[in-house]
Amino acid sequence: MRIPGLGNAADNPKHVTPGDDPEHHPRARDGRAPNVMRIGEWVPMRQHRDEEEVDFAIVGTGAGGGTLACRLAEGGLSVVAFDAGPYFRPLEDFASDESHQSKLYWTDERIVDGENPLQMGSNNSGKAVGGSTVHYAMVALRFRPEWFKTRTLMGYGADWPLDWREMWRYYDQVEDDLKISGPVNYPWGPYRRRYHRRAHEINAAAKVLARGAEAMGIGWTPTPLATVSAPHGDAPPCVYRGFCTLGCSTNAKQSVLVSYLPRALKAGAEIRDLAMVGRIETRNGRATGVHYFREGKWRFQRAKNVVVAGYAIETPRLLLNSANQEFPDGLANSSGLVGRNLMVQGNQAVWGVFDEEIRSYKGPPSLAISEHWNYDDKGHGPFAKDFFGGYSYMSQGPLPQLWANTQASAHGLWGEALVAEMQRYNHVAGLKVVSEYMPQERNRVTLADVKDQYGLPVARITYSWCDNDKALNRHALKFLREALSAAGGREVWDQGDDTCHLNGTARMGADPRTSVVDADCRSWDIPNLYVCDGSVFPTVGGVNPSLTIQAVALRTADRILARRR
């Protein structure tokens, strides 16, 4: 009997760096894949030949693809999941070094334009098996129920073809799978089951949020996070190392890499790392497989069904690039909406200096949250709402290099001035929003003429704020400034240009003319082509999207399996 947590499960300072190079040579091959929970160990992996027609070829192994691959394999289907990124071993490959850990990001070339061009390549995209969940901030929040019907109930955006009560069950399931550590009673939204781990101890930066919220008369709570506060299998409880957004080296963080993918492998799924999918093949209106680049050459994997789960930039890029004579505008694009309605979320912040030491980098970055403005639709006085949508805001914990970058870019500090400012790093605390931007058709992903290292056209990302987005930004920054000042912050300043998360370029809906996929994430045009990631969101809401992506993936898996029976 193997006892959980013993042996070489946890981070061991005596270990040596693995001899192989996961960024250039695939690890998942020869019938085995890395055992990410144990140093140097492997798990057996079922493999398929390219000519073999597998049940599902899944492009992407992040929140959407990885979760779906797990559930489909557990349902008895043969699954091959492709990821363009390396198969990291967190216990061995992750360093406490911000520059080095940028290896987790998708830094391939992209072209950005529009009135408010997005900054790509760090917090909003990942290139690794497990996707951006490997470096996400682990904030695990449910949508407000009304957000599944914003058009009908609140007058903006578009309705989801899903019922919130059904989603609530899938949220329960994903929260159980990831052992989300959250408060004993979550103050917002309808009744929900208790989190499976208790909330983490809050750090000084989170206490700043708490003091500010109490002074402003609104609620706050410890943030539900996908990092365990008590052991879970081989995952030790979080040790508050603070490198969460640059890869957790202890496996406390329940990324898809360490949660769903080991289950997927156990259930017989195959994962192909360093495998970039470039085109989906179709014949007679059905997808027949995917062309992918691995180990120096292009190959073709036959499949009965194809799932695209590359997140809101790579998903439309792949669908558009797969255009052929049958589907000249790109796959699943009869509505013309593939690549349109790209939505990010506002990530503005206010920062201030405090008399006491804060050391905000200790522990997970967002340990306290207020969702007040997601649930208060009117506001009053100076904070009356004159816009649609809402926002949550969280405490922050920027690591030193990121903070130096922020100071250099926001205030133009350099040299001695930057060094002097960095002396105050330990006394800085900030509040950051995750806010709901409107879906707009002009915000879109298209293909540029430039080619990347695989010879594929790179994505052009066009993004502009609308007036509603700008009004929301003003409200959020004004409120955050007051909250931070009320908590004792001095020299409060705004960081007004940051955004996060990518959603909505292949939206789901009830009508084939106004959506790309149906409620089951199946494309209206091609019955065996699915999209399962943040792209399917018709609206984004004011919370981090990962939990909803995973809940939708669990639902999609159930629907696929139900149809098979």
Place this chain on the structure above:
Amino acid sequence: MPMPSDRASRPPRRRAASVKRRVAPVRVEAAVHPVVVLAAVAAGAGLLTWFAAGRSKPLGLAAGGRSYSSRGHDVTASAAQRLNHASTMLAASVLFDSGLEHYRGQFFNRAMYTPIVVSSVTLAASLHGAGDTDTGSSRVRHAVQALAGLTGLIGFGFHAYNVGKREGGYSFQNLFYSAPIGAPMALTLAGVLGVVAERVRDADPDEPHLAGLSAGRSLAVATAGMLVGTTLEAGLLHFRGAFQNPAMFVPVTLPPLAAALLVRAATKPEGASQATAKWGMWAVSAMGVGGVAFHAYGVARMMGGWANWRQNLIDGPPLPAPPSFSGVALGGLAALELIERSRIRF
């Protein structure tokens, strides 16, 4: 090349020195770790208590030297010794637990040294009493135990204040992560059981009374209450651990059952058999000792496991905590002994 930070940290000029000259204060600098000093102080205080409590009287002054029995002849003396076993267990648990946790808290407040010294003297007094087969109380032990009881109550006040002053007040977040609100009460329990031990020594062996009530029955009900209180503390902290291991349910289910048995025992006529309740007490005692092993497994499941013991002994499940259950259960056994009016053999 001088860095800007070098310039910033230049010490200010001392102009005041030329105006007022003072003799430098005497400074004693020790090269030993402060924790070693604390341990020495605690051990010294314990030793002093031991000697102050005097020597235990020999059983008989028969020729051929002294002979001691492991257990007093009178039921009161025997029960008192057992009560001192209980207070020993509790005091030791408090000594190591408060030492560990207050070390973790870096003795941020000077008052955090108190429980370590007080539990040391309590431990010494309790050990002393545990070996004393005589009836008749000791004034030193009595005073020390009373001090422990009082210290625990004051500690409870400190901890309650610490919880309440934080952001969010008496919320689960603060009950989980600030000073554990129930922990100081373990020292009070040690003190109470120690005081009762001295009182029982003074009581009439044929009809022991405490404050006008039957000693056995009142003690049984009291220890039942103590078990429930300790269960609440364990329950809170195991809830913090989300009962991630099913074994974490044992200390919140077994002790209340044992407490119920104790209460039932108090209602039985004097002299009736208390076998069930006794087994209950032994079960809780064993659980307290076995809990250490489970907590050791918990330490192993922290990041780095036992190889990283310097961190994980502090941040993992506390090894010294579970035996406080054993301590209270031994007090329950003493109560049963008094109710049965016959000594328990082992």
